[in-house]
Every structure is written in C-alpha cells, then in structure tokens.
Amino acid sequence: MESRILYRTVDSARLMESSLLAEFSLLAGRAHQRGWELRLRRILTRMSFRYYSVSFGALIKGAEVVRPLTNYPRSWLEHYEREGYQELDPVARHCRQHLKPLFWERAQRRARGRSKDYWEALGVHGLRGGVSIPLRGKTLVGSLSVAHSAEGGVAQSGGDEDLGLLFMLVPYLIEGLQRRMAIEQAPESCLTLKEAECLGWASMGKTSWEIGRIVGCAERTVDFHIANAGHKLGSTNRGHAIGIAVSQGLISF
Numbered sequence: 001m002e003s004r005i006l007y008r009t010v011d012s013a014r015l016m017e018s019s020l021l022a023e024f025s026l027l028a029g030r031a032h033q034r035g036w037e038l039r040l041r042r043i044l045t046r047m048s049f050r051y052y053s054v055s056f057g058a059l060i061k062g063a064e065v066v067r068p069l070t071n072y073p074r075s076w077l078e079h080y081e082r083e084g085y086q087e088l089d090p091v092a093r094h095c096r097q098h099l100k101p102l103f104w105e106r107a108q109r110r111a112r113g114r115s116k117d118y119w120e121a122l123g124v125h126g127l128r129g130g131v132s133i134p135l136r137g138k139t140l141v142g143s144l145s146v147a148h149s150a151e152g153g154v155a156q157s158g159g160d161e162d163l164g165l166l167f168m169l170v171p172y173l174i175e176g177l178q179r180r181m182a183i184e185q186a187p188e189s190c191l192t193l194k195e196a197e198c199l200g201w202a203s204m205g206k207t208s209w210e211i212g213r214i215v216g217c218a219e220r221t222v223d224f225h226i227a228n229a230g231h232k233l234g235s236t237n238r239g240h241a242i243g244i245a246v247s248q249g250l251i252s253f
Helices: 002-029 036-046 074-083 090-097 104-110 113-124 160-184 193-203 208-215 219-233 238-247
Strands: 051-058 065-070 127-136 140-151
Touching (some): 002 160, 074 113, 090 140, 104 113, 104 127, 127 160, 193 219
Antiparallel strands (some): 051 065, 051 140, 127 140
16 A cells, blocks of 8 residues: 555656656757746646746846846735845855855845845745745746745645755746847847747747737737747748847747
8 A cells, every 4th residue: 555655656756757858858948938837837736836026137247137037926026126135145245256046044044234134035035945946048037936925834845856846947947038139139030029929920830810818919919929920030931030030049949
C-alpha cells in the first residue's frame, strides 16, 4: 500500500513538472500577449507562492528600471514608498551585487538597524518565507521575488520541490522579459505590442478573422496591424514577415 501511494505521489510530481515546463515555454515565447503576466501568476500560484515581484531594467548604466510587475499587498507598497525604502532595499542591493538567491528569513536574522525594520515590516504586511533571485540576461538586470502569505501570524512554507521548480523557471522568465523589452523599449521601427500579437497568432496559422476574434478587434484591423508589421520589417508578404520576426526574437512559434 505504501509503495503504491509513493508511486502515485512521484507520478503526480512528474505530471505537474511536465505541465509546468509547457507553461514555462509559453512564458518565454509569447511575451507580447496581454495574458503574459496572468500566466506568470498562475505558474507561481501552482508552486504555492502567493506573492511575486519582478523588477527589471536595461543592462546599461543609468538606464531607467521598468515598473515592477507585482501583486504585493497595497499596504506594503504604500509603506515602502512612505518609509523611503528605495534607498536601503536589501533585496535590490543583493540582486545588483550577487547571482546567488537571497532567502529572506536568513537575511532577517543577520539584519541590523533600518534593514531589520524592513524585514519585520514585510511580515507585518503579510509577506513571509520569501526568496529573491537575481536575473541577468543579454539586455537586462533585475530580480524575481516570491513569498507566501501569512495569516494570523503563521507563514505558509513551500518545500524544496517548489524551490527547484522556481529555479527552473528563471531562464524562461529571463527570455520572456527580454522579448517584452525588445517590443516595449525598441525604436519606432520595432513592432508595437498589437502588431506583434497579431503576427504571433498568424505564425500559428490563424486567419485574420480568427485573430480578430482572439484579440477582440475587426478583421480589417488585424490586416492593418500585420501590414504595418510587414512594412517595418521590410517583408514582401505575411509569411516573410513572420520569418523575420521569429529570427529577430520578436515572436516565436
């Protein structure tokens, strides 16, 4: 009986890992879609992480950091701003200087002064048992922070399996973020989000009518966006535009 239960547990873990890897791949390859952040949230929820914050910017000295993607409690975000934690944020400081993860509970035990206040305030605002992972790519620098929720002062803790999956997620996340930056921060000659979205669906064999139903616009509007994308990419037809966009990493199959 115990062996059968063990096998079921192992099979369930493998199934979850397999389905999550498929989600990871979509996160890396479909960064232009509106549901990208929702997909990231679903992935982290399946790993038992309630809260997340993704901070990233161009790997250029003095470049502006993109607004973080986060679902941290509003009370914490307001407290962070009010207390001026930007100047001492131990997570940001660690992730700028190191490549190894920062485990919050260990950092809190070593903290002194205002840094200790910072960690204690996180717990007060419902963030416990967190970890922050530095992100480095060809064009970006940043961090991924995740945490469990704490209700009634008791923190929910994830196991080693959740952490293992989280570290597996990182390269896919970096690739997705770099694609988003290429689309959002490139010169005017680059594709807009809507152009990349329509061209991405076209690369999957969808007709203009089908794409219109998916993205919520008229068929002629889809043709307009794809034509604009083709003009920017210097293509001769829709298929050529798809090929150029894929080769430049703007969309992927």
